[in-house]
Amino acid sequence: MATRTARSAAPLEAFVLHRYDWSESSLILDLFTREQGRLAVAAKGAKRPTSQLRSVLLPFQRVNITLGRVPASESEMPEVQTLRGAEWAGGAPMLRGAAMFSGFYLNELLMKLLARHDPHAGVFDAYVATLPALSGDELQSQSALRAFELVLLRETGVLPELGLMTQTQQPLREDGRYALLAEAGVVPAPDPGQAFDGTALVRLQAALEHGSIDALQQACSAALPALRPSLRAYLHYHLGSASLRTRQVMREVQQLID
Numbered sequence: 001m002a003t004r005t006a007r008s009a010a011p012l013e014a015f016v017l018h019r020y021d022w023s024e025s026s027l028i029l030d031l032f033t034r035e036q037g038r039l040a041v042a043a044k045g046a047k048r049p050t051s052q053l054r055s056v057l058l059p060f061q062r063v064n065i066t067l068g069r070v071p072a073s074e075s076e077m078p079e080v081q082t083l084r085g086a087e088w089a090g091g092a093p094m095l096r097g098a099a100m101f102s103g104f105y106l107n108e109l110l111m112k113l114l115a116r117h118d119p120h121a122g123v124f125d126a127y128v129a130t131l132p133a134l135s136g137d138e139l140q141s142q143s144a145l146r147a148f149e150l151v152l153l154r155e156t157g158v159l160p161e162l163g164l165m166t167q168t169q170q171p172l173r174e175d176g177r178y179a180l181l182a183e184a185g186v187v188p189a190p191d192p193g194q195a196f197d198g199t200a201l202v203r204l205q206a207a208l209e210h211g212s213i214d215a216l217q218q219a220c221s222a223a224l225p226a227l228r229p230s231l232r233a234y235l236h237y238h239l240g241s242a243s244l245r246t247r248q249v250m251r252e253v254q255q256l257i258d
Contacts, residue, residue, distance in 0.1 A: 012036060013089065014065045015127065016057050017107040021047075028080065029057065030111060031065070034124040038116045041067065043083045053086055060103050060131055062089040092132040099134040102145060106130065109149070112239055113156055122211075126151040129213040142228065143221040147213060149231045150220070154208055158238050160185035162205035172198035180230040182237030196226045 017038070018030040027043045046053040056063055068082035095103045106127060114120060126148050133144035153159035160166045165178070166185025172178060177192040178201060189195030200223040207216040220227055 010035075011064045011066050013124070014039075014063050014086075015061070016059050016063075017111055019057065027057070029083070032107075032110055032114075032124065032127070033065075033119075034121050035119060036117060037119040038110065038114050039067075040080045040116065041065075041083045042080050043086075046083075053083075056086045056088050058094070059107065060092075060095050060100075062091045062128065063087060064089045091128075092135075095131065095134060099141065102134045102141060103131060105145070106148060109152060109235070113152060120155045123152055123155045126213055133217065139221055139224075140217075142224055143217045146220040146224065146227050146231060147216040149235065150204065150208060150216065151213070153231075153234065153238075156238075159234075162186060162201045162208070172201055174198045174202075180226075180234065182234045194226060194229070196223060196230075200226070 013034040014031045016029055017032050020028040020030075022028045022042060025045050025047050027046045029041045029043055031039045031041050033039055043053055043057060045051050046057055048054075063086045065083060065087075066085045068084055094100075110123070110127070114123070130144045130148045134141050136144070150159065161169075162180070163172055164170065165172065165187065167187065172186070174197070176198040177189040177195040178186050178198060179189040179191075179195050180186055180201075186201065200219075203219045204216070204223065204227075207219040210216075
């Protein structure tokens with residue numbers, strides 16, 4: 001009987017989410033790829049001064065990577081694969097200042113909400129489109145962050161239909177006031193002063209279904225006062241954590257500045 005042999009891996013589109021020291025000369029990388037989702041990869045010799053990988057394996061830069069030969073069966077896939085090569089694939093300039101903190105926030109969300117070897121091409125595409133917007137003004141960057149959070153929650157299956165009341169599945173009234181709660185979905189707002197109007201939620205749902213990140217960012221910009229606290233609570237509920245590390249660091253930096 002013929003045996004199934006290892007096959008050469010095709011190049012993958014990837015971003016570096018995080019890097020860990022492995023030895024004096026090597027790194028373990030947490031990568032987010034379009035084709036295979038999150039991967040743990042060993043980059044041998046990447047810390048050496050002569051390694052071409054030093055200037056390539058940077059956060060927020062899209063790279064094309066090749067991995068070592070992989071088994072024919074997914075059940076035999078190693079926990080940590082070997083990086084064979086990486087090339088810069090072009091894209092936006094490196095993030096700086098507040099935009100960099102926002103980028104690390106996105107990376108932390110991906111690492112905590114996405115399982116390894118679970119592809120989400122829609123999330124990858126949203127990540128690519130979100131990074132340049134983080135360097136815009138406050139309205140643009142905040143709208144981009146909220147749009148990405150919505151895409152991530154929807155792709156991971158925990159976001160309800162925003163145009164319907166979750167419990168009754170009845171359409172929202174345009175003049176109605178609603179809340180988005182992690183444990184209950186879309187419900188009549190207990191506090192109308194801090195809530196969405198029906199039109200805003202319907203527009204957010206339409207933009208999600210259309211698949212245009214630009215349209216979703218525009219819909220988010222019109223609903224930011226209610227959207228930001230609602231999504232923060234929603235994410236914390238599903239993360240099982242009161243605070244993300246990047247948010248804590250941002251607060252500490254702001255206190256130093258103040």
